[in-house]
Amino acid sequence: MTTTAASPTPDPTTAPATPPRVALATCSVLPRLDPDDAPLVPALEELGVEAVPAVWDDPDVDWSSFDAVVVRSTYDYSARRDEFVSWAASVPRILNPESVLRWNTHKFYLKDLEAAGVPVIPTLWLDPERNFSSRAIHTRMPAHGNFVIKPVVSAGAKDTGRYQSVDAASRGLAITHVKELLAQGRHVMVQPYMTSVDTAGEARLVFVDGELAYGVTTSTRLTGPHRPTQGLYRKESTRTFEPDAAQEDVARRALDVVGSAVPDAGTLLYARVDLVLGEDGEPTVIELELTEPSLFMASVPGAVERFAAAIAARVLPGA
Numbered sequence: 001m002t003t004t005a006a007s008p009t010p011d012p013t014t015a016p017a018t019p020p021r022v023a024l025a026t027c028s029v030l031p032r033l034d035p036d037d038a039p040l041v042p043a044l045e046e047l048g049v050e051a052v053p054a055v056w057d058d059p060d061v062d063w064s065s066f067d068a069v070v071v072r073s074t075y076d077y078s079a080r081r082d083e084f085v086s087w088a089a090s091v092p093r094i095l096n097p098e099s100v101l102r103w104n105t106h107k108f109y110l111k112d113l114e115a116a117g118v119p120v121i122p123t124l125w126l127d128p129e130r131n132f133s134s135r136a137i138h139t140r141m142p143a144h145g146n147f148v149i150k151p152v153v154s155a156g157a158k159d160t161g162r163y164q165s166v167d168a169a170s171r172g173l174a175i176t177h178v179k180e181l182l183a184q185g186r187h188v189m190v191q192p193y194m195t196s197v198d199t200a201g202e203a204r205l206v207f208v209d210g211e212l213a214y215g216v217t218t219s220t221r222l223t224g225p226h227r228p229t230q231g232l233y234r235k236e237s238t239r240t241f242e243p244d245a246a247q248e249d250v251a252r253r254a255l256d257v258v259g260s261a262v263p264d265a266g267t268l269l270y271a272r273v274d275l276v277l278g279e280d281g282e283p284t285v286i287e288l289e290l291t292e293p294s295l296f297m298a299s300v301p302g303a304v305e306r307f308a309a310a311i312a313a314r315v316l317p318g319a
């Protein structure tokens with residue numbers, strides 16, 4: 001006996017007359033998106049969603065015309081964080097929500113993680129209001145090993161440098177770097193250099209809709225003092241890996257903090273938790289990326305389709 005499959009009839013109560021429209025927010029140097037995000041456009045189209053790359057600071061874009069705006073390759077926001085956050089506040093239905101973007105684009109969020117008992121890299125914070133002398137900066141830098149100077153608002157290692165504590169010339173460059181950042185009114189972070197970045201690389205755990213989707217290890221490292229000519233972002237070699245229970249636990253605890261620090265965060269469409277090995281050899285958060293994380297989808301079979309489905313679920317009727 002054979003059965004005949006009924007031909008699918010579009011349900012007029014659910015089939016939209018025009019497909020939902022989603023903007024994928026990018027920056028002006030990548031108007032067609034980061035190549036890693038570009039496949040989202042056809043993947044969303046496949047699901048009945050029209051996806052349009054749009055430059056976040058283009059005044060001609062009507063953000064209210066979209067059913068959702070997904071922040072993707074807005075890599076140039078860090079020099080204009082206030083403008084970026086105001087833009088996010090002005091956009092209806094932005095993902096992740098503006099409150100999350102505001103919290104996450106300033107690395108003081110690491111203090112919330114630390115207060116909640118999540119392992120983070122030990123950090124000394126320098127306030128530009130304090131008028132630190134060179135001597136005072138010198139005494140606040142580590143006595144042993146390499147260390148890192150970075151601003152609290154940054155992306156893609158911009159304005160970040162690596163120094164050697166026992167090398168007088170390197171210490172001098174670090175002091176100059178700190179003073180430059182403070183003179184720009186920026187809070188500065190001083191951290192020990194985590195040597196596992198050189199050996200194991202950084203473990204990046206990608207979550208989609210609150211679920212651990214995959215892990216990617218990247219091998220980029222800081223090579224020396226800050227150079228102002230550093231580009232927008234750097235090429236990284238990547239490989240996928242299966243996060244272990246300890247890594248997943250730290251990542252989940254870090255994401256739990258978002259829920260308490262940002263009450264209206266909801267379930268995040270996307271999140272990336274970057275882990276290194278701390279001085280005790282345990283997984284330690286270096287960064288929580290809830291704003292414009294590279295998701296390394298090209299390295300992971302099915303990643304584009306999964307992320308596209310999560311976006312589509314937010315805008316298709318009945319979602």
Ligand SMILES: Nc1ncnc2c1ncn2[C@@H]1O[C@H](COP(=O)(O)OP(=O)(O)O)[C@@H](O)[C@H]1O
Nearest residue numbers: 148154155156157158191192193194197221287
């Ligand atoms: N304490 C640290 N130890 C080792 N490497 C670091 C440290 N801090 C930063 N880095 C390096 O600099 C890069 C950028 O720093 P990160 O904290 O991720 O800020 P962002 O990505 O926002 O610029 C990291 O990916 C890592 O390679």
Ligand SMILES: [Mg+2]
Nearest residue numbers: 156157274287
């Ligand atoms: Mg980073």
